[in-house]
Amino acid sequence: MDLTLLDGGMGRELKRIGAPFSQPLWSAEALIEAPERVIEAHLNFIRAGARVITANSYACVPFHLGERRYREQGPALATLAARLAAQAASRWQEESIQQRSNASETSLSVAGCLPPALGSYRPDLFDPGRAREITTALYQAQDPHVDLWLAETLSSLAEISVMQEVLAASEKPRWYALTLQDEVSDIARLRSGESVAEATQQLCQGGADAILFNCSIPEVMAQALVDAGDAMQRLKLSRPLGAYANSFSPIGDAHRANTTLTADRELTPAGYLDYAKRWHSLGASLIGGCCGIHPAHIETLDAWKQANRR
Secondary structure, eight states: OOOEEBOOOHHHHHHHTTOOOOTTTTTHHHHHHOHHHHHHHHHHHHHHTOSEEEOSOTTOSHHHHOHHHHHHHHHHHHHHHHHHHHHHHHHHHHHHHHHOSOGGGGOOEEEEEEOOTTOTTOGGGOOHHHHHHHHHHHHHHHGGGOSEEEEEEEOSHHHHHHHHHHHTTOOSOEEEEEOBOSSOOSSOBBTTSOBHHHHHHHHHHTTOSEEEEESSOGGGHHHHHHHHHHHHHHHTOOOOEEEEEOOBOOOOTTOOTTSSOOOBOOOOHHHHHHHHHHHHHTTEEEEEEOTTOOHHHHHHHHHHHHHTOO
16 A cells, blocks of 8 residues: 555644643643643654654644744754754654564654745735745745654745745755635635645645645535646646645634634544545645644554454
8 A cells, every 4th residue: 555644733733732732822831831741742642653744833823823922043943953853753762662563663753834925825914025034934944853854834826936946955855735715616626726736736746755734624525636637637747645634624714823722623533534534535645733733643544454454
């Protein structure tokens, strides 16, 4: 089975294990007040079966920290996030080598996180100059400590363009994850209304090493995978595809992050697995979870993967 498992949603996992967590700081609060809890959250996902973990730097932007704290601490917190992820990976690998004869099973990658610089799900707030400045700072802060890059929750072609500019010089794998309109349709679209087909063409021609879809409801992922696959076929190109959905209620254009926690819905590990099986059948080889997807969900995915290993 060609499948690599990613981790799940760090913010909700930190909240679940009792780490400091409040809006607007969100997952950055644990970096500031309880960094050992960040390692704990990473280890929870790794032990559940994740083999790619993402640095907890998503909230190291002015949108969450505020302008003053970002200027004073933002890049340093992003560096800390990357170092903590690397420490969690090293800790688990050392434990695993001691416990297992097959050291190859300890393979684990740390992804540096490049989040939306000016707000999730809000292509209307995007400013390329400011976004380029923030994203470059986060890139430089994490680069020494990560194995690959995950530019995630991208809402528009303009956001993708800035991420491509920042990552152009990197020799590490560059993965891009797009957030979708939470409406089931026969054409998958980014939050901006631009099509997944357009985004796939731009990403393939701009050197993406993988294309994923994230932080959208599970129901819209399948069409995005189909549209991305069709676009690559037309281009006569191939890139790994992936999906990691959230457990939120659908998010519309009027969404205002940081005012309150987005409402969760009941999405059991078994229910999430049903979606993941469909994604895998459509070509997704990178599967994990976003907000509200916990280690129990990843553990269920891993059990399915192990049961179907070739």
